[in-house]
Amino acid sequence: MSQSLPEFIQGSSTRYEYSRSPTPEEPDSSRNLRNRNPTGKNQYANCPPPRDETVEFLLRKYHRNGVTNRNILSELLKAEHSIQISPSTVARRLRKLGLRASGAMTQALPESTKRQLILNELDKDPTSRKGPPTIKDEIRQNTGIHLTRDYINAEMHVLDPEGFIIGQPGSRKRRRAQLVLLGPHHEWSGDGHDKLSQIGFPIWGIRDVWSGVWLGLWVLPNNRLKVAIGYLYLSLIRELGGMPIQTTTDRGSETGRIFGIAEALREAFSPELEGLPVHRFLQSIHNTTIERGWLQLRLQWGDNVKVVWEEGRDIYDASDEQQ
Missing domain, CATH: 3.30.420.10 (Ribonuclease H-like superfamily/Ribonuclease H)
Structure with a gap:
């Protein structure tokens, strides 16, 4: 677990670039620039097969814990379980399992369902101390459903406006420094x-x-x-x-x-x-x-x-x- 890992890239997504095929007149160097894997070595040759029960279990577990980014999941699987799966393959398996991130899930669910999920958590908070991030986490932990923070924030302003007055900070905030880490378990x-x-x-x-x-x-x-x-x-x-x-x-x-x-x-x-x-x-x-x-x-x-x-x-x- 002490090995060096790539830096965390929050919210990144895989992008594919399409270009015309090189002409015979073009030098070999220009062709290599377009080749993402000039050595031909597959770093994910040991990728588990689809429907692998261990991988499915781990993806569901991470999803329930709030980890949905394909790059982070790929790194965690490698660092914690020695499972090598590329970010793009992780994304495909998440889709097959129906494990969506908060944006897609918020858009797909009916309005009444989303609002009831928020109301259920507000009922458990008689002191009105929980803010949108906390409500978001509790909905995810209790149901496995991911809602966006923006949606929860807007609904809470309607459903519990007094809670925002109670939760207003009254002290100065400390200045935060950026964390520089190599990866999981650094x-x-x-x-x-x-x-x-x-x-x-x-x-x-x-x-x-x-x-x-x-x-x-x-x-x-x-x-x-x-x-x-x-x-x-x-x-x-x-x-x-x-x-x-x-x-x-x-x-x-x-x-x-x-x-x-x-x-x-x-x-x-x-x-x-x-x-x-x-x-x-x-x-x-x-x-x-x-x-x-x-x-x-x-x-x-x-x-x-x-x-x-x-x-x-x-x-x-x-x-x-x-x-």
């Missing part, structure tokens, strides 16, 4: 989340910086124990079959164990990467990938769970076996 971002500890949900998580995919979220009795966090880090490496080039965490006392484990594994298995930092310590506010993930988790789930918890605090009776 960098992992890890951190603990304490906002729900008071109701019994101390959480620790790891997120892939390049794709934004959650690699692991765990509820622990104590998310500040070095041994527990080190165990989770090693378990994830074992599950995925490799480790990132770099891991990023805050300076919490529990993250020192991750640093030691990463250093030892780098020295034992990837000595050729000597000189590249295996771990980076940041202030929590600068560990932006994981912090944004916590924000979405709180808006999607945490705030409303706390409201429901408080409503039932005086109702619950530990001695009542019926509860």
